[in-house]
Amino acid sequence: EPEVTQTPSHQVTQMGQEVILRCVPISNHLYFYWYRQILGQKVEFLVSFYNNEISEKSEIFDDQFSVERPDGSNFTLKIRSTKLEDSAMYFCASSEDRLSYEQYFGPGTRLTVT
Amino acid sequence: RKEVEQDPGPFNVPEGATVAFNCTYSNSASQSFFWYRQDCRKEPKLLMSVYSSGNEDGRFTAQLNRASQYISLLIRDSKLSDSATYLCAGHTGGFKTIFGAGTRLFVKA
Numbered sequence: 516e517p518e519v520t521q522t523p524s525h526q527v528t529q530m531g532q533e534v535i536l537r538c539v540p541i542s543n544h545l546y547f548y549w550y551r552q553i554l555g556q557k558v559e560f561l562v563s564f565y566n567n568e569i570s571e572k573s574e575i576f577d578d579q580f581s582v583e584r585p586d587g588s589n590f591t592l593k594i595r596s597t598k599l600e601d602s603a604m605y606f607c608a609s610s611e612d613r614l615s616y617e618q619y620f621g622p623g624t625r626l627t628v629t
Numbered sequence: 630r631k632e633v634e635q636d637p638g639p640f641n642v643p644e645g646a647t648v649a650f651n652c653t654y655s656n657s658a659s660q661s662f663f664w665y666r667q668d669c670r671k672e673p674k675l676l677m678s679v680y681s682s683g684n685e686d687g688r689f690t691a692q693l694n695r696a697s698q699y700i701s702l703l704i705r706d707s708k709l710s711d712s713a714t715y716l717c718a719g720h721t722g723g724f725k726t727i728f729g730a731g732t733r734l735f736v737k738a
Contacts (some may be wrong), residue, residue, distance in 0.1 A: 548724075557728050557729065558667075558673060558728040559728075563724035563725065570724035571724040571725045580737065604675070605643065607690055617663065618663075620675075623672050
């Protein structure tokens with residue numbers, strides 16, 4: 516069964532450093548998403564991406580965040596200058612089409628900012 | 630009011646019991662709804678979509694009530710393996726999905 520993959524599974528970084536989280540969505544999916552989940556809290560929408568551009572973003576997704584689909588398979592989330600409060604689990608998701616909106620999540624990257 | 634609201638629980642039920650969760654949403658423009666299951670420190674896994682006509686998948690039944698703006702999930706004949714956090718989610722006509730905080734279920738032997 517096809518699945519969304521994410522690397523790394525755990526990233527530790529120092530405050531102020533840049534991090535790039537990587538995702539490989541399911542191959543025939545067209546819509547891509549990033550979410551975050553701070554420990555013990557709910558899953559929060561960050562950004563959606565379709566046709567090589569951002570479709571929608573939340574207020575969390577400020578200028579420190581960016582997304583890119585550098586090739587036909589990878590989808591990345593970059594945080595330019597990490598803060599302590601960026602520590603969270605980051606999930607990538609993809610969906611096949613807009614009609615169903617059914618999203619399939621990757622296993623997540625745990626980001627720890629020290 | 631939160632966009633998607635759930636009773637956090639926990640719900641503690643014995644094996645074989647029937648348990649029901651409700652979820653309310655505030656955005657009447659929300660078009661699609663889903664139930665996800667999340668195990669501890671794992672990713673959400675899609676359980677089922679929710680339709681106005683209802684949706685059943687084995688022991689799981691989901692319903693949508695647009696007039697009252699709530700969705701429900703019914704689990705029959707609970708198994709130990711059903712222990713998890715159940716997330717409801719609503720999708721607007723755009724590209725944004727809003728999750729509830731989840732309802733924790735513990736099924737005991």
